[in-house]
Amino acid sequence: MDVNDFLNYYVLGVIIIGLVLVVFGLMFFLYRNKKANEKMLRELEVEAVSTLDKVENEYKHREKEQREKVKKDYEKKVDDFKAYVHDMEKISRTTSEVKTYHILSNLKEKLVTDGKLKPSEMIILPKVFLPSKSEGDISAVKVGHIVLLKTGIYLIDTKEFYGNVLYGITKEKAKDFSFLLNDLFPPEQKETEKTIVFDNKQVNQTGLKVIAVENPAKRVMDGVDYLHPIAEKHTVPGTITPILFVDHHGNQFINHSNDSTPYVFDELETLTKFLVKHLEECDPIYTEEDLEKLRHSIENAGVDKRITEQPV
Numbered sequence: 001m002d003v004n005d006f007l008n009y010y011v012l013g014v015i016i017i018g019l020v021l022v023v024f025g026l027m028f029f030l031y032r033n034k035k036a037n038e039k040m041l042r043e044l045e046v047e048a049v050s051t052l053d054k055v056e057n058e059y060k061h062r063e064k065e066q067r068e069k070v071k072k073d074y075e076k077k078v079d080d081f082k083a084y085v086h087d088m089e090k091i092s093r094t095t096s097e098v099k100t101y102h103i104l105s106n107l108k109e110k111l112v113t114d115g116k117l118k119p120s121e122m123i124i125l126p127k128v129f130l131p132s133k134s135e136g137d138i139s140a141v142k143v144g145h146i147v148l149l150k151t152g153i154y155l156i157d158t159k160e161f162y163g164n165v166l167y168g169i170t171k172e173k174a175k176d177f178s179f180l181l182n183d184l185f186p187p188e189q190k191e192t193e194k195t196i197v198f199d200n201k202q203v204n205q206t207g208l209k210v211i212a213v214e215n216p217a218k219r220v221m222d223g224v225d226y227l228h229p230i231a232e233k234h235t236v237p238g239t240i241t242p243i244l245f246v247d248h249h250g251n252q253f254i255n256h257s258n259d260s261t262p263y264v265f266d267e268l269e270t271l272t273k274f275l276v277k278h279l280e281e282c283d284p285i286y287t288e289e290d291l292e293k294l295r296h297s298i299e300n301a302g303v304d305k306r307i308t309e310q311p312v
Helices: 003-091 095-113 171-181 218-231 268-281 288-301
Strands: 122-134 137-149 152-160 163-169 194-199 209-213 240-247 253-255 263-265
Touching: 095 122, 095 137, 095 152, 095 240, 095 268, 122 218, 122 288, 137 218, 137 268, 137 288, 152 218, 152 268, 218 240, 218 288, 240 268, 263 268
Parallel strands: 152 240, 163 253, 240 263
Antiparallel strands: 122 137, 137 152, 163 194, 194 209
């Protein structure tokens, strides 16, 4: 080997060694960068998790505060409503409603004595406030009595008037004496049914007070709407029967209405015959267990939960 060959090999060796060192240097650099990147990535992951936990905790805290606020607001509405119901119960029981309750109680006692039903097959709930919730507000409608029988649910509301009563009359039906009602009917309400009372409670023998009263059937029909969602778990379509009893204190009552519901009675004897006829002729819908569940659902739907089967 001459000197030139030696020098060539030497230079080639140096170049190869240099390339190897460069490659190892690059590998080491990349390795360090990879480790640094992995470390940075881990730190970012830890920071991200920590940030997410913090955001989640803050969200849960705000959500909890919001829930508590909504709960407190709702509880206040319920408390206010309880107070309202309690006050209304003190003043809203009329002598006519008490009379209706006693008639229903006597009917139940007779049916039990005659062996036509068991005591648990007729449940009388007097002075019922049926609650309804809409858009966060709580409202209620008061129904005089709810009677639970094997043949269905009967809502009975009592209206008391002193004087002769024309129920569901229109100007067309008034005919010859329609002029008496001109001031009670707007011109565009010629076919609208109204209830007119010739009030004799506070007038002398030569006086006459004629008044148009708010639709007496409204409350019991509202009661049907309020009761449907409460009883729908146990009831089948058509089992809620609305009944309006009119106590006119021995005056004259004429029913001119064409409406099929509610059923309207002005004599308690006729009302009791209607219930007995339903009991005898209609097919049973509920068992004793069903009736007890219905009672529980209705009683616990009322926020006051103090409905009993005793008059106040």
